[in-house]
Amino acid sequence: MIESTLVSVDVLALRFDPEARAVLLGIAPRALEPFAGELALPGVLLGKGERLRDAARRAVTGKLGVPEGAISASGQLTTFDEPSRDPRGPTLSIALWATVDATKLTDDGPAWTPLADVPPLAFDHDRIVRDCRPILAGHLWRDTAFTAGLLGREFTTAHALDVTESLTGDRPYPANLGRTMERVPGLERTTQHAAALPKGGRPPSVWRWTS
Amino acid sequence: MIESTLVSVDVLALRFDPEARAVLLGIAPRALEPFAGELALPGVLLGKGERLRDAARRAVTGKLGVPEGAISASGQLTTFDEPSRDPRGPTLSIALWATVDATKLTDDGPAWTPLADVPPLAFDHDRIVRDCRPILAGHLWRDTAFTAGLLGREFTTAHALDVTESLTGDRPYPANLGRTMERVPGLERTTQHAAALPKGGRPPSVWRWTS
DNA sequence: CCAAAAGTGTTCACCTTACACCCATGC
DNA sequence: GCATGGGTGTAAGGTGAACACTTTTGG
Numbered sequence: 001m002i003e004s005t006l007v008s009v010d011v012l013a014l015r016f017d018p019e020a021r022a023v024l025l026g027i028a029p030r031a032l033e034p035f036a037g038e039l040a041l042p043g044v045l046l047g048k049g050e051r052l053r054d055a056a057r058r059a060v061t062g063k064l065g066v067p068e069g070a071i072s073a074s075g076q077l078t079t080f081d082e083p084s085r086d087p088r089g090p091t092l093s094i095a096l097w098a099t100v101d102a103t104k105l106t107d108d109g110p111a112w113t114p115l116a117d118v119p120p121l122a123f124d125h126d127r128i129v130r131d132c133r134p135i136l137a138g139h140l141w142r143d144t145a146f147t148a149g150l151l152g153r154e155f156t157t158a159h160a161l162d163v164t165e166s167l168t169g170d171r172p173y174p175a176n177l178g179r180t181m182e183r184v185p186g187l188e189r190t191t192q193h194a195a196a197l198p199k200g201g202r203p204p205s206v207w208r209w210t211s
Numbered sequence: 212m213i214e215s216t217l218v219s220v221d222v223l224a225l226r227f228d229p230e231a232r233a234v235l236l237g238i239a240p241r242a243l244e245p246f247a248g249e250l251a252l253p254g255v256l257l258g259k260g261e262r263l264r265d266a267a268r269r270a271v272t273g274k275l276g277v278p279e280g281a282i283s284a285s286g287q288l289t290t291f292d293e294p295s296r297d298p299r300g301p302t303l304s305i306a307l308w309a310t311v312d313a314t315k316l317t318d319d320g321p322a323w324t325p326l327a328d329v330p331p332l333a334f335d336h337d338r339i340v341r342d343c344r345p346i347l348a349g350h351l352w353r354d355t356a357f358t359a360g361l362l363g364r365e366f367t368t369a370h371a372l373d374v375t376e377s378l379t380g381d382r383p384y385p386a387n388l389g390r391t392m393e394r395v396p397g398l399e400r401t402t403q404h405a406a407a408l409p410k411g412g413r414p415p416s417v418w419r420w421t422s
Numbered sequence: 423c424c425a426a427a428a429g430t431g432t433t434c435a436c437c438t439t440a441c442a443c444c445c446a447t448g449c
Numbered sequence: 450g451c452a453t454g455g456g457t458g459t460a461a462g463g464t465g466a467a468c469a470c471t472t473t474t475g476g
Contacts, residue, residue: 200476383439385454408454415455
C-alpha cells in the first residue's frame with residue numbers, strides 16, 4: 001500500500017480595516033521549527049475526517065488567536081503540491097480564504113499586514129499569497145459570502161473603494177463602482193449616508209445586504 | 212499528533228471524438244470493493260511526495276488502460292471534502308482534468324461516455340462531474356493547455372463547435388466562434404480547408420497553434 | 423470660499439449575440 | 450438543383466472605462 005501524503009490547510013485570513021483603509025492579511029510568527037520565529041500564514045494539518053472549513057477555523061483561532069465567532073466566512077482557493085515545499089517532507093497545502101469580523105477581535109491580536117504589502121513569509125507562503133491574490137480579486141462582487149464577509153452587513157461606498165483597491169491593485173471610479181454594486185444580487189443602496197471622512201468630502205452612500 | 216486524512220486524486224479524463232462529434236469522459240468499472248463493478252472516475256490514492264499530475268497520470272493509465280504517451284495535458288479542478296464520500300472512511304478527493312490524445316489510444320479501451328450524458332457513477336462522482344463541468348467550460352479558449360489538449364495541434368471549426376457544445380451545453384454560431392478563436396493568443400486560422408462532412412456542407416477552416 | 427470625495431450624466435470603445443446572406447461541398 | 454453547414458457582413462444590445470460636472474461635507 002502507498003503511504004499517504006500529509007495535508008495541511010493554509011489560510012489567507014482577511015479583514016478590512018476602515019482606519020487603515022485597506023484589506024489586512026493575518027500572519028503570525030511560527031512557534032516551532034522549521035522557520036521558528038518567522039512569519040507565516042496560519043496553517044494546520046488536516047485531521048482525519050476533518051472538513052477543510054473546520055481546519056481553516058482551527059488554524060485561524062489557534063495560530064492567530066482570533067476568537068471563533070469572529071470568522072465570518074471561508075472558502076477554497078487552490079492546492080499547492082511541490083514536494084519540497086516543507087523541509088520536513090512532502091506536504092500538500094490546500095489554501096483557503098477566511099474573512100474575519102474586525103469588530104469581534106480582541107486587542108492582543110496577531111500581526112495584520114496590508115494584503116498589498118506582505119513581508120517575506122516562511123515556506124512557500126509568498127508564492128501562495130501571490131498566486132491567490134487574483135483569485136480573491138475574482139471573488140469580489142461575484143461571491144456574496146466572501147464580499148459580505150469582508151465588508152460586513154452594511155458598508156459605505158468608500159469602504160468598497162478601499163477593498164477593491166486592496167484586492168485588485170487599482171482604485172475604480174466611485175461612479176462606476178456604484179453601478180457595479182447596483183447589479184450585485186442581494187445588495188442595495190440605502191437612502192442613508194455615512195459621516196464624511198475627517199478631511200471632508202461628500203458623505204458616501206450606505207449599502208446593505210437584503211438577506 | 213493528528214492522524215492524517217487520505218487523499219485521492221479523481222480524474223476527469225477527456226477526449227474529443229470527431230466521429231461522435233462530442234467530448235467523451237473516460238470511466239471504468241471498479242475492480243475492488245466498495246462499489247465493485249460499478250462505473251467510476253479513474254482515481255488513485257496520492258502517494259507520499261507524489262505530484263498531483265503524476266497521480267492523475269497513474270490513474271488514467273492504470274484504471275483506464277490509456278497508454279502513458281496519450282495523455283496530452285492535465286490540471287487542477289477542485290477539492291471535495293465530505294467525510295462520508297467514501298464508505299471506507301474519510302478521504303479527500305482532489306479532482307483534476309486530463310486530456311487524452313485519441314490517435315494514440317489502443318482499441319481495447321475503457322468506456323468512454325459523452326460528457327453531456329454520463330451514467331450514474333460510484334461514490335460522489337456524479338457530483339464531481341456535475342460541479343466540474345462549468346469549470347471545464349470556463350477553461351475552453353482561456354487555458355491553452357486544456358484547449359490544445361482536447362482539440363489537438365490542428366483542428367477545424369466544426370471540431371471547435373462540437374467541443375464547445377459538449378462543454379457548455381449549447382452550440383455557438385460558427386461565425387461568432389470563429390471570431391472568438393481569432394482572438395485566442397497562439398491560435399491562427401490557416402488558409403487550408405478540411406474535407407467536408409459526409410453530408411456535404413462547406414469545408415471548415417483549419418486552425419493551428421503557433422507554438 | 424476652498425479642498426476633498428462621492429454621485430450623476432454622458433460618451434466611446436468593445437464585446438456579445440443574433441441573423442440575413444453568401445459560398446462550397448455531397449448527392 | 451437541393452440540402453447541409455461553415456464563412457462574411459452587419460446591426461442591436463450590453464458592459465466597462467473614462468471624464469466633465471454637480472453635490473455635500475470639513476475647515
